[in-house]
Amino acid sequence: MNEQAIKDLLYKLADDQLILGHRNSEWTGFGPILEEDIAFSSMAQDKIGHSLAFYTLLQEFGEADPDTVAFTRNANQFHSSQLVELPNGEYDFSLIRHFLYDNAEFIRFEMLAQSSYEPIAKVATKLKGEVKYHVLHANTWIKNLGSSTEEAILRLQSSLNEALPYALGMFEKSKYEQELIDTGVYAGEEAVKAEWLKRIQAVIEKTELKLPDLESTAPKYGGRYGDHTEHLQPLLDEMAEVFKIDPTAEW
Amino acid sequence: MYGGGNVFEATKFDTLQNEDPAKLAEFEARIARGEKIEPTDWMPELYRKQLIRMIEQHAHSEIIGALPEGTWITRAPGFRRKMAQMAKVQDEVGHAQLLYSAAETLGKSREQMLTDLINGKSKYSNVFNYPAFTWADSNIISWLIDAGAIVNQLANAKGSYGPYCRALDRICAEEAFHLKYGHDAVVHMATGSPKQREMIQAALNRWWTPIMHFFGPPDKMSTHTEILMRWKVKMASNDDMRQQFLDMYVPKIWELGLTVPDPNLKKNPETGKWDYTEPDWEEFKRVINGDGPCNAERLAVRRTAEERGAWVRRALLHPKAKYVKPLA
Amino acid sequence: MLKSLDPRVTRLNLPEGALPPAEPKPVLDQFETYETFHQKKEGAAYTYVGPVHAPNEEVAFLFSKEQYSRRAACSGMWVARTSHIMVTPYVGDDENVYDVIRLEEPTERSEQPEPYEIFHLKKRGKAHTHAGRVVATSYQEALQEAKRQFGDKGPIVNVWVVKSKHVLQSAEEDKDMWLTVPEKKYREATAYKVMDKITKYKEEQKSTAP
Numbered sequence: 001m002n003e004q005a006i007k008d009l010l011y012k013l014a015d016d017q018l019i020l021g022h023r024n025s026e027w028t029g030f031g032p033i034l035e036e037d038i039a040f041s042s043m044a045q046d047k048i049g050h051s052l053a054f055y056t057l058l059q060e061f062g063e064a065d066p067d068t069v070a071f072t073r074n075a076n077q078f079h080s081s082q083l084v085e086l087p088n089g090e091y092d093f094s095l096i097r098h099f100l101y102d103n104a105e106f107i108r109f110e111m112l113a114q115s116s117y118e119p120i121a122k123v124a125t126k127l128k129g130e131v132k133y134h135v136l137h138a139n140t141w142i143k144n145l146g147s148s149t150e151e152a153i154l155r156l157q158s159s160l161n162e163a164l165p166y167a168l169g170m171f172e173k174s175k176y177e178q179e180l181i182d183t184g185v186y187a188g189e190e191a192v193k194a195e196w197l198k199r200i201q202a203v204i205e206k207t208e209l210k211l212p213d214l215e216s217t218a219p220k221y222g223g224r225y226g227d228h229t230e231h232l233q234p235l236l237d238e239m240a241e242v243f244k245i246d247p248t249a250e251w
Numbered sequence: 252m253y254g255g256g257n258v259f260e261a262t263k264f265d266t267l268q269n270e271d272p273a274k275l276a277e278f279e280a281r282i283a284r285g286e287k288i289e290p291t292d293w294m295p296e297l298y299r300k301q302l303i304r305m306i307e308q309h310a311h312s313e314i315i316g317a318l319p320e321g322t323w324i325t326r327a328p329g330f331r332r333k334m335a336q337m338a339k340v341q342d343e344v345g346h347a348q349l350l351y352s353a354a355e356t357l358g359k360s361r362e363q364m365l366t367d368l369i370n371g372k373s374k375y376s377n378v379f380n381y382p383a384f385t386w387a388d389s390n391i392i393s394w395l396i397d398a399g400a401i402v403n404q405l406a407n408a409k410g411s412y413g414p415y416c417r418a419l420d421r422i423c424a425e426e427a428f429h430l431k432y433g434h435d436a437v438v439h440m441a442t443g444s445p446k447q448r449e450m451i452q453a454a455l456n457r458w459w460t461p462i463m464h465f466f467g468p469p470d471k472m473s474t475h476t477e478i479l480m481r482w483k484v485k486m487a488s489n490d491d492m493r494q495q496f497l498d499m500y501v502p503k504i505w506e507l508g509l510t511v512p513d514p515n516l517k518k519n520p521e522t523g524k525w526d527y528t529e530p531d532w533e534e535f536k537r538v539i540n541g542d543g544p545c546n547a548e549r550l551a552v553r554r555t556a557e558e559r560g561a562w563v564r565r566a567l568l569h570p571k572a573k574y575v576k577p578l579a
Numbered sequence: 580m581l582k583s584l585d586p587r588v589t590r591l592n593l594p595e596g597a598l599p600p601a602e603p604k605p606v607l608d609q610f611e612t613y614e615t616f617h618q619k620k621e622g623a624a625y626t627y628v629g630p631v632h633a634p635n636e637e638v639a640f641l642f643s644k645e646q647y648s649r650r651a652a653c654s655g656m657w658v659a660r661t662s663h664i665m666v667t668p669y670v671g672d673d674e675n676v677y678d679v680i681r682l683e684e685p686t687e688r689s690e691q692p693e694p695y696e697i698f699h700l701k702k703r704g705k706a707h708t709h710a711g712r713v714v715a716t717s718y719q720e721a722l723q724e725a726k727r728q729f730g731d732k733g734p735i736v737n738v739w740v741v742k743s744k745h746v747l748q749s750a751e752e753d754k755d756m757w758l759t760v761p762e763k764k765y766r767e768a769t770a771y772k773v774m775d776k777i778t779k780y781k782e783e784q785k786s787t788a789p
Contacts, residue, residue, distance in 0.1 A: 004609045010662055022325055025324050025325060025337050026324070026587045026590070026776045028317060028321055028324060028337065028340050028341055029314070029317040029318055029340065029342060029344060029552070029554045030323045030552065030555070030587070030591070031560060032349070032556070032558065032559070032560025032561075032562075032564065033560060033563065033564065033610075033632065034314070034344060034348045034564040034632075035348060035534070035631055035632065035633070035640075035642035035645060035646055036349060036560075036563075037340055037341075037344045037424075038344055038345050038348070038642075038646055038649070039641065039642070040651050041337055041340070041344070042341070042645055044337055045334050045337050046340075048330065048333060048334055048337070049334065049763070052330050052334075066330055067329045067330060070330065071328075071329065087590060088590070090559055090561060091563060092557070092562075125759075126759065127759065129755030129756055129758045129759065130756075130759060131758075132755065132756070133644070134755045136641070137641055140637055140638060141638075142569060143564065144566075144634065144635070144637075144638060145566050148566035149562075149564070149565060149566045151562050151566065152562060152563070152565075153568035155562065164338070195768075206495065218645070221396035235325075235543055238325050238326055238586050239325060239326065241326045242323070242326050242327065242328040242386040243328035243329055245328075245446060246444050246446055246447065248444075248469055249443050249444045249446075249447055250439050250443055251328035251329055251332055251386075251436075251438075251439060251443075251447075265735045281671070284672075284673045286671060286672050286704075286705035287702050287704030289669045289703055289736075289737070291666070291669060291670060291688060316725075318585070318588075321585060321587065322583075322584050322588075322630045324585060326586075327585060327692060331765060333766045335766070338763075338766045341649075343651075345646055345649075348631075348646055349629060352612075352629055352630045355612075355630075360582065360607065360609065361609055361632065362607060362608055362609040366601075366604075369601060382584050383584065384584065392631075403591075413704045414704055416704045417629070417704065417705075417706060418629070421628075421629075421772045424648060424650075427768040428709070428766055428767055428768045428771075430768070431768040431769075431770075431771035432768075432771055434773060435771035435772075435773050438773040438776050438777060439776070441775075441780075442776050442777070442779070442780040448783075451681070464667060501668055505782065506777060507780065508776070508780070522683070529606075547597065548581065548583060548588065551581070551593055551598055552588055552593070554598065554601060555591055555593060558601075561604070561608065562610065564608055564610070565608070565624035566609075567634035567635075567638075568608070568610065568634065569611070569635075570608075572610070572634075572716070573611070573662065574607050574611060574612075574614070574750060575611065575612060576661075577614065577629075577630035577661055578614055578630070578666060578739070579602065579611045579614075579627065579663060579707070
């Protein structure tokens with residue numbers, strides 16, 4: 001089994017969850033409905049918990065401890081997709097991102113639960129119930145708001161148009177893609193994307209939203225190998241602000 | 252996170268004279284027997300009014316109380332603290348939800364309460380109008396403000412109104428985590444590097460006055476508070492709660508080698524009570540009436556959340572939906 | 580723009596200074612309420628935990644899951660719209676409401692008997708718990724049936740009656756949503772133990788004292 005390939009996979013899974021977890025946590029106290037603040041915070045905690053689980057697996061490959069890995073790297077060392085680092089915007093954008101991201105994430109977890117690499121399979125099996133619920137949350141909201149008032153539909157549509165190129169960027173292939181597929185570690189981005197399209201389309205069809213034409217949408221690739229928007233580095237600085245006062249201290 | 256204090260306006264006492272004496276006697280007898288009052292029971296208007304006022308202020312204190320510690324959510328150091336800080340602040344929002352619901356059973360809608368909050372018509376605990384300058388400030392809030400709140404909430408959980416008691420039982424169970432988490436964080440700072448120690452001492456110095464304010468001004472017993480105590484609306488006096496807090500937490504502060512910025516603070520061996528310098532009660536009044544360091548920002552944030560979220564509520568509001576207050 | 584100590588607030592791009600007066604909004608810019616019941620563990624009776632505001636049943640279920648089952652073990656959840664629940668009067672703690680109420684003639688009957696869920700409050704200030712299910716053609720008949728089946732077990736202060744079809748019940752396959760809740764130790768007081776640190780600190784102070 002190629003260690004580099006598995007590490008590459010773990011980094012992208014962990015970094016995505018870490019960054020989106022932080023973005024989701026920003027809603028605490030600011031949400032459109034009290035109950036929804038609470039929901040975003042739960043999902044934030046779950047996601048950060050998932051990233052911790054994957055960083056812990058990385059540690060077994062000789063990487064530094066999870067705190068060091070998560071809070072001392074710079075943006076160009078991050079493997080997260082650009083989708084997750086974008087600022088929250090208003091609730092419509094956060095919701096659309098959540099919908100696009102978590103539908104893909106759940107498929108990844110379902111596939112990883114079947115992985116030939118047992119430590120990943122174990123983590124994915126244990127945590128996939130949480131992601132399943134994140135999908136339920138996202139889909140319920142999209143179905144409800146996506147067929148409500150003109151105002152809501154317009155907002156969601158414009159956020160969908162804006163987020164889609166970034167969402168397609170989630171499926172940027174790994175340097176080790178074929179190897180991961182051949183060894184049965186991971187079914188690969190093409191497979192995730194195909195299933196993802198089916199699932200999001202099934203939800204969108206129940207609403208008045210339209211999925212923009214995919215042929216003419218250029219995916220925003222680059223995030224998997226350190227190419228990020230201007231939004232990531234300031235967020236990383238913020239996440240590590242206290243930790244960096246004294247990285248050797250116990251906080 | 253609510254410390255009580257200064258919540259009861261001087262209502263005209265003679266409103267009681269309009270109440271049916273037989274019903275009033277039955278109501279008082281029920282409370283005297285230790286039975287709880289439930290939403291559909293007959294109750295004097297004064298009872299209803301003061302309870303709404305108290306529970307509403309408590310709820311506002313939770314939702315606004317989420318903001319000072321929220322300041323540090325994205326910056327909490329390391330995984331362990333990050334997840335706990337998120338969960339802790341999330342709980343405060345959850346507590347607001349529980350408390351608004353309890354107040355709703357008395358007949359004021361959550362929407363109306365939130366509107367009154369945004370327009371500055373309702374009060375909330377003054378401590379949340381102070382800034383959390385550093386991570387250490389957030390730790391002091393998590394430990395000592397929550398500790399103060401628990402003193403108050405445990406007392407109120409023995410009050411007479413069923414829905415409020417149910418909410419408080421739930422809240423107190425969750426606060427046990429807050430208190431331990433806050434203490435844990437403070438201990439790590441106080442026994443950590445010199446820089447950490449300096450940060451936590453500075454934060455304690457900044458928060459001491461707000462903590463002393465938290466329980467409200469010294470008691471002046473009036474017939475008014477007497478009746479509220481008989482009805483088990485107000486369960487303990489401000490001074491009693493402050494003393495109880497000092498008793499439980501000053502030794503825990505001192506054992507960490509931290510100092511409290513009040514040279515007069517000591518337990519009086521004769522009275523068994525704590526002597527302390529009265530905090531500046533003029534400042535308390537100023538802050539609670541809107542002129543604190545963060546009042547404007549706190550309300551602006553709350554209002555923005557309401558205004559920017561309005562399209563979501565508008566989109567889903569069922570035209571025929573009829574509001575019914577929650578049952579219990 | 581307002582620069583706050585809280586970077587999240589800074590990103591809200593609020594104007595600096597006082598805001599203009601709030602626009603008046605239409606009354607009741609809020610949702611209906613739904614009542615939530617949870618099951619602590621397999622086989623335990625469903626117990627009332629509290630209300631949520633939601634636009635419909637399925638969103639109410641999501642909200643209830645967040646508000647009432649994120650902090651403690653849970654194996655199932657029920658949600659019912661408040662207005663669908665019929666409530667009897669409340670009696671005193673040592674009384675039985677079934678002995679006190681006069682069962683009225685039903686104003687509405689269904690053609691076919693249908694199931695109703697019955698909840699009892701045993702003591703004021705506590706929470707309603709599920710007593711069982713009865714089959715009836717009206718709320719009144721359901722209450723009568725409930726009295727016959729479960730009405731003689733000690734003091735019952737208050738009863739809630741709701742048609743089973745009005746209760747959204749979590750399904751068997753929903754259970755994995757709660758699978759990891761008990762593992763989230765960072766939300767529990769027991770995860771924080773600092774006595775060792777305090778003791779060590781005190782000893783160090785003693786040994787360095789002059």
